[in-house]
Amino acid sequence: MTSFASLVREANLINGQWVAADSGETIDVTDPASGTTIATVPNAGQAETKRAIEAAHEAFPAYAGLTLSERVALMRKLHDAIQDNLEPMAQMLTAEQGKPLAEARAEVGSSAAYVLWFAEEARRTNGATIPSPIAGRKLMTTRHPVGVVAAITPWNFPSSMLARKLGPALAAGCTAVVKPATATPLSGLVWGHLAEECGFPSGVVNVLTGSARAIGGEITSNPKVRKITFTGSTEIGKQLLAEAAGTVKRMSMELGGNAPFIVFDDADLDKAVDGAIIAKFRNAGQTCICTNRLFVQAGIYDRFVAAFADRVASLKVAPGAEEGSEQGPLVDDAALSKIEELVADALAKGGDLVTGGSRHDRGGLFYQPTVIGNATVSMRVTDEEIFGPIAPVYRFDSEDEAIQAANDTNYGLASYAFTTDLGRAFRLQDRLEYGLIGINEVLIVAPEIPFGGLKESGLGKEGSWQGIDDYLETKYTCIGGL
Ligand code: NAP
Numbered sequence: 400m401t402s403f404a405s406l407v408r409e410a411n412l413i414n415g416q417w418v419a420a421d422s423g424e425t426i427d428v429t430d431p432a433s434g435t436t437i438a439t440v441p442n443a444g445q446a447e448t449k450r451a452i453e454a455a456h457e458a459f460p461a462y463a464g465l466t467l468s469e470r471v472a473l474m475r476k477l478h479d480a481i482q483d484n485l486e487p488m489a490q491m492l493t494a495e496q497g498k499p500l501a502e503a504r505a506e507v508g509s510s511a512a513y514v515l516w517f518a519e520e521a522r523r524t525n526g527a528t529i530p531s532p533i534a535g536r537k538l539m540t541t542r543h544p545v546g547v548v549a550a551i552t553p554w555n556f557p558s559s560m561l562a563r564k565l566g567p568a569l570a571a572g573c574t575a576v577v578k579p580a581t582a583t584p585l586s587g588l589v590w591g592h593l594a595e596e597c598g599f600p601s602g603v604v605n606v607l608t609g610s611a612r613a614i615g616g617e618i619t620s621n622p623k624v625r626k627i628t629f630t631g632s633t634e635i636g637k638q639l640l641a642e643a644a645g646t647v648k649r650m651s652m653e654l655g656g657n658a659p660f661i662v663f664d665d666a667d668l669d670k671a672v673d674g675a676i677i678a679k680f681r682n683a684g685q686t687c688i689c690t691n692r693l694f695v696q697a698g699i700y701d702r703f704v705a706a707f708a709d710r711v712a713s714l715k716v717a718p719g720a721e722e723g724s725e726q727g728p729l730v731d732d733a734a735l736s737k738i739e740e741l742v743a744d745a746l747a748k749g750g751d752l753v754t755g756g757s758r759h760d761r762g763g764l765f766y767q768p769t770v771i772g773n774a775t776v777s778m779r780v781t782d783e784e785i786f787g788p789i790a791p792v793y794r795f796d797s798e799d800e801a802i803q804a805a806n807d808t809n810y811g812l813a814s815y816a817f818t819t820d821l822g823r824a825f826r827l828q829d830r831l832e833y834g835l836i837g838i839n840e841v842l843i844v845a846p847e848i849p850f851g852g853l854k855e856s857g858l859g860k861e862g863s864w865q866g867i868d869d870y871l872e873t874k875y876t877c878i879g880g881l
Pocket of ligand 1: 551552553554555556560578579580581582609610611612614615616630631632633635636638639652653654655656686687688784812852856857
């Protein structure tokens with residue numbers, strides 16, 4: 400019996416009923432730290448998805464018709480329920496995803512914070528009155544929930560990525576069909592359980608696990624789905640954009656990243672090293688805003704690499720549930736093989752192995768935190784999202800060179816720089832082609848800020864005063880003859 404057993408739901412939630420897949424098929428959920436099966440979930444497909452969309456569609460008018468106070472009260476209850484269950488939810492997250500428990504606690508805490516933020520934002524979904532150019536008319540705009548929202552989420556932040564979608568959807572008065580990642584379905588299913596406990600009406604929140612292609616195909620083609628909100632890889636995001644074109648839905652996309660981390664000669668070395676450790680090794684390097692490329696100016700390069708490598712070599716690699724773990728396992732065999740390939744490629748192309756570079760003694764899916772010096776642009780790590788604990792360090796001379804190299808990618812999600820030159824900080828703000836810019840700071844995400852990527856890293860913003868906009872339609876009304 401696990402400590403989070405009471406929160407585990409091994410069924411899908413459709414229209415207030417917890418159900419198996421029509422086929423009766425299930426998928427095992429495994430703990431990446433041990434390889435053991437911790438639960439099974441339904442392998443649902445197109446027919447179940449269609450029913451879930453129908454349920455959300457039927458539930459929509461009544462839910463959208465709740466008073467603002469009633470909706471806000473439900474949201475506040477959901478926030479409290481997450482807070483009350485923070486510890487078991489964090490343990491569940493670590494068990495299926497692998498991240499250190501401290502990171503899982505922070506993630507679940509942030510999920511609660513997003514729900515509360517959007518409960519508050521619901522009160523500010525104002526329309527406007529517009530001065531009329533013609534006599535006898537009143538012009539105004541009003542805002543209305545878009546309708547059924549489908550949310551598709553990744554395995555690396557299975558709780559908070561859903562919070563950023565369900566939070567604004569439910570606050571705006573939308574109903575939802577949710578598909579969590581197959582590797583980490585429990586942290587998605589628990590939202591169904593909590594929503595039910597808090598009194599959200601049947602059909603408002605539906606959660607499906609199973610075939611991505613079958614569920615995704617129905618979501619993108621069903622005209623009753625008015626909005627898709629997706630967090631995941633750029634590759635799948637593009638595919639969903641193309642598939643959904645046939646039914647012209649609103650699309651929000653939080654996609655991949657290739658974050659630069661630039662250290663200038665004038666940087667505070669200790670702060671830069673602290674920042675690099677977090678920006679690179681959080682969740683074993685498996686976050687969209689993890690730095691992929693470290694650019695270090697020639698005058699500080701040797702000192703930075705020595706100090707950084709010392710810290711990297713001392714990171715505690717252990718199952719996420721073990722006390723003091725700083726880096727857990729990778730998510731699956733494919734991720735581990737990719738990391739091995741990327742390291743081999745970098746070394747074959749002249750990179751220096753400063754520390755790490757092999758599977759970890761712990762075995763299984765554990766990999767050593769790795770630093771590769773003298774990285775060059777010909778290496779695969781320059782263009783590919785690493786999504787693992789490899790830190791390639793590139794040397795540069797001038798500010799211009801660093802900015803050009805940083806921007807030389809199709810991605811544009813997060814970027815970081817360390818400098819004590821205020822003028823340079825503002826030049827970076829202007830010139831870095833990224834949706835998120837951290838100067839002398841790497842923990843830059845909070846419900847209050849607009850999170851989202853430029854270029855092929857995405858469309859739209861999550862969080863902040865902008866995060867609810869995509870869940871609302873604006874209607875314009877003209878009353879004439881006055
Ligand atoms: P992924 O392979 O794109 O999967 C994301 C989600 O899409 C999963 O639920 C997946 O289901 C589903 N999916 C896959 N194929 C689909 C299809 N044909 N139709 C509909 N849904 C489909 O990404 P991932 O490996 O889970 O996550 C890592 C990626 O997410 C990285 O690129 C990372 O940068 C990005 N990410 C971005 C942000 C951000 O805010 N910008 C945040 C976190 C992660 P299955 O699990 O069943 O395959």
